[in-house]
Amino acid sequence: MDEGRGSKQQVTTPAALDRFSTFPSGWISDLARLSPNQEPTVAAECRAHALRHPFGRSPGARRSRLSPEVAAIPRSTMRIPLTIAILSALAAPVTHAIEIDERSTALLVLGLAISPTAVAGDLEPPAYASNLRRTVQLDGAGGQRFAIEDRMRHYKVPGVSVAIVEGCRVVDARGFGYATPEGRPVRPETVFQAGSVSKVVASAGALTLVEDGLLLLDEDVSRHLGGWALPRTEAFDHSPVTLRQLLTHSAGLTVAGFNGYPVGARLPTLTEILEGKPPANTGPVQIETKPGTRWSYSGGGFMVMQAMMEEASQKSFQDLMREQVLLPAGMQHSVYHPLNEGSAVVDAATGTQADGTPIQGGWLQNPEYAAAGLWSSPSDLSRFAIELVRSMRGEKGALLEPGSAREMMRRQIGDWGLGLEVSPDGVPVKFSHTGATIGYRTLWLMFPETCQGATIMINADEGMALAYEVARGIADQYRWPDPMVSEHVAYIATTQEVSNLFIGTYQLRNFPAERFQVERRPGGDLTWSRLGRGHKHLVASSRDQLLSPDSGMRLVALERAEGTGIVDTLELRFPGGINIAERVKP
Structure with a gap:
């Protein structure tokens, strides 16, 4: 351990330091650019306003709420007040323990904080990292707690990043494995594609415009x-679509998700995305069912919302979100634009396909910003979750007004609030969302009553099952309100005789283009895969049923060939749905 790391642990606890351990080192030079007469005013004003207040409320009022002296600071250095504000708000143990002037304290903390891996690296591995649990535990099988490294190999996952919230603080943030094929390790500030968690952050941005009176939730x-x-269409000529419906996926719009574009390819404009015109690789966004009548997931709806936000604010979505949400929430590593277009973020994880090979060019670009275009880190997304809880509680300077936050968390159709999933009645209150772009998976969840939660980001297509296994380990260690109990299932030996009854290629009855295979892999494992991608290990719970302990998916025999007992038709059961599948004849 070097002297710097030793001294860091003497001035504050690792948990406290973690809250500000990922500020860009470039902010030190921002502080240095303050003139002597600006410095005391900026420090005092930001200390008084804490994290959010230097930026006020509405886009037009944010800078005007600062004193004239502070407002005169160039836009390029507007990060300075936020830096000092967060340091003043979060580094109290340091400032109280060391009697030095404000600027020296801020510089000291920044100097200590720019190496976040030192915090995680100096600690023993967390308990959860060796106690992962699968979705299904097999009765009597034994050895059903796993080390994260073993499960990463199992899923062909190169890298995992985890941030844990306890008592409205990020108490642990660390990486496992590698961010790039060249072996660069995952660090707490490494950014990943957030996928559909982008929608949650964008939803908060839309609600700030509602608070500012620029948008209405229930207006056409x-x-x-x-x-x-x-x-x-003529059938929906007189059916208004509202922002509330867009946020709750009840607007009846098309385009569930997006496909991404190779790095270097021309990216479609927002209008081209909405109209489904080249180079857009998805269809047009249009009304498919009567608005407000049922839930139907639509990324296209969030692109309509993005267009609304830009029109109402007269700003680009990227600038608007940076001012309204990312900076006020302390999400200093998060950006809503492709990384090859002038981003200062360089520590990005390379995406990995289901077979374990890296994506050519590192990742696919997602210009559908509100729906899937956020690059972020687990610490940033966890800070955002904390801000939502603070908003619900009505704490001073929180991201949203209490009424907005509570409306966001209210179940409105199915299990959906405004832009996120909310737990049903009768279970511990939780808000959450998952994210999936090609090569990346994200699990983001929070229990607002205890302000506990976690964000888990993975740079692999087959990472979601692992993310939930990590979450179960964290739930056990931190005693979450929902213990995320694994299902216990009896099983029988998966003999060759049982396997032969199921082995083959199947197609979904209602979606014939969707096919999957049950096959025995080299080494003897029975697996399920979609066109050879993402092999899921299967065991037999009976002669009529196979299951995946990793995901909880089941294959249940419905019809068998006469004489042989070979399965001809089966029921594919998975969390969230059931499909009938029929064997494809040779």
């Missing part, structure tokens, strides 16, 4: 779409 969106009009 057509008032804020500029020169573009949402296509309507």
